[in-house]
Amino acid sequence: MAVLTVFSPPTNPSLLTPSPSSLSISYYFNNNDFTDWYSLHKSNSKWAPFSTIPLVSKQRTRTRAKSKLCLMQSQMMPESSSSSGSGCSWMKDNSSVHEKIAGHGMREGPLHSVFPTKPAEVSSVKDLFEFICSGPLIDKVGLTSDKVAESIDKWVVYGSQLCRLFQLNELYLTEPQKVRIYHYYIPVFMWCELEISRHSSKFKDEDDIPPLVIGFSAPQAVKNYASFCPGFPLPYNGRRTATISIDDFYLTAEGQAKLRESNPANALLESAYSGRGDRADPSTWPEVEGPLTAVLFEGWMLGFKPVPVEVVKAVDPQLEIINKNLEAYFDAWDKFIKSWIVIKIQDPSCVYQWRLQAEIAMRADGKPGMSDEEVLDFVSRYLPAYKAYLPTLYAEGPNGSDPEHLLVVEIDEGRNPILAN
Structure with a gap:
């Protein structure tokens, strides 16, 4: 988490x-x-x-x-x-x-x-x-x-x-490492710096400037791979930042179990502890000392917005309840995000291989991780949502986003940036 x-x-x-x-x-x-x-x-x-x-x-x-x-x-x-x-x-x-x-x-x-x-x-x-x-x-x-x-x-x-x-x-x-650093991470960070400057310029010197919330929408195994990098040098520039994830707002394990029980026929709402976790105990939550310059908010479905019912039914009828629930996310999250980074992938099925690589690395390091079968089951629950909502996210941008404050980064199977088609 x-x-x-x-x-x-x-x-x-x-x-x-x-x-x-x-x-x-x-x-x-x-x-x-x-x-x-x-x-x-x-x-x-x-x-x-x-x-x-x-x-x-x-x-x-x-x-x-x-x-x-x-x-x-x-x-x-x-x-x-x-x-x-x-x-x-x-x-x-x-x-x-x-x-x-x-x-x-x-x-x-x-x-x-x-x-x-x-x-x-x-x-x-x-x-x-x-x-x-x-x-x-x-x-x-x-x-x-x-x-x-x-x-x-x-x-x-x-x-x-x-x-x-x-x-x-x-x-x-290596060449891939050079590409990752100089073609991906540093350019994205510099874009974040520009967005922060634009945000600050809207206020007077005597004003208390609220932190800029930067949304980072990327599929699983991509967001964990890079989401911290846009903010990595900010402290060196005298800036105080924080990073949060949609994981921090998930239902607790008990809440997920109740949700599953109330929708027993919906496989997309099933949950398990292995690899999916629970919220951290509130007593362990770190305290934030402000004022903050920026908050990086990342998540695999950040910016998703409802699509016509016939679209979700064509992908998977079980998405209908999820599509309805998405209506509440603009007021809950998206309206607070003023700048967006969207990581665009060519094929959602790549997520399985990327997540598998991450779990294998965890197991090799002696850390608990999902088995190959558990990874397949876990990722399969997200793929219908990717297929239903990513086309609109890529075509129109996140819910409520301003094209002038939106950066879309298209990546290949190696998770390196490429020229957009």
């Missing part, structure tokens, strides 16, 4: 300094006790690294910006340092060094313990710039090549933070 979490500005942060050379940009992190990103929020001092090193002046033209990037093709090799780790997050793919990477794509153990002993082959900032600009979301999130050039230092730092968050060896990112 997803829980409410609050990220606070970090203390005892990694110290960010530029390379002495003016023609290249390399970042070195003084991370004596820095094993993963989550440890950062425990400290007390504030950190604002992203305003310290402007790489390209905002007044530069596109040609001059690219020219500046071309000058920065020095090798960006990590220099000797007493501190472990390196901030160079744009690295050439080298699949020969992945023997220690776990099956779920995350490197085991703290980052500083897995760095290769030989010098790493890295790529220039110009290569990073070109790779970023080739991503399918650049236009969608309001970025241009000029804007990417102006903020390339942020991309480098964000990439390094994500590598630490996922415990990836940033010296040897």
Whole structure:
């Protein structure tokens, strides 16, 4: 079950300094006790690294910006340092060094313990710039090549933070990992930052600005895979955020049992404890200290709206009661969401394979998880709703959404973004 979490500005942060050379940009992190990103929020001092090193002046033209990037093709090799780790997050793919990477794509153990002993082959900032600009979301999130050039230092730092968050060896990112970070997570985060700025601009300086609620609608096994990433660097920008899930509003296990008993013939309303869980005890709920800048609200059916009865009956007659219940969700949830991210999938049946992968990984880690048969039974209860409501969600947007504040990200079977058809 997803829980409410609050990220606070970090203390005892990694110290960010530029390379002495003016023609290249390399970042070195003084991370004596820095094993993963989550440890950062425990400290007390504030950190604002992203305003310290402007790489390209905002007044530069596109040609001059690219020219500046071309000058920065020095090798960006990590220099000797007493501190472990390196901030160079744009690295050439080298699949020969992945023997220690776990099956779920995350490197085991703290980052500083897995760095290769030989010098790493890295790529220039110009290569990073070109790779970023080739991503399918650049236009969608309001970025241009000029804007990417102006903020390339942020991309480098964000990439390094994500590598630490996922415990990836940033010296040897695979091509899928590069795509996930630079074509997916960072562009979506930057879109969230833009939405927050637009939201704040509607208020006067003396006003108490309410948090922007950003809806994240994605099928199961996709939302868990990426939903935290749009907000991951917000604390570094001095923002306080929280994440909630529709899971937090589910009926309790007792309530689900009563619902099943009152509708014994409806298989879509059946429930079981294995893999489906119960609400956390209220005594364990974390408390949120405001004011908050943004709230990320995620869910597999967030934004679904009722469709004509004949449509749901054609998919599965058991959906009729669910279709009726959806009428209440606009006033309960959707009307509070002012910005939306919708993850679009090509085939809902992919959810089964994705959820199976997640459960296999959990079992391999010694955690309780559903069997293959339980996964099939579990996912089968969601597929009718996907088939009935996803076409309208993708064609019209979530219930009550504004097209000017809607980001649709289409992904492939590997859960990587692709150019929309």
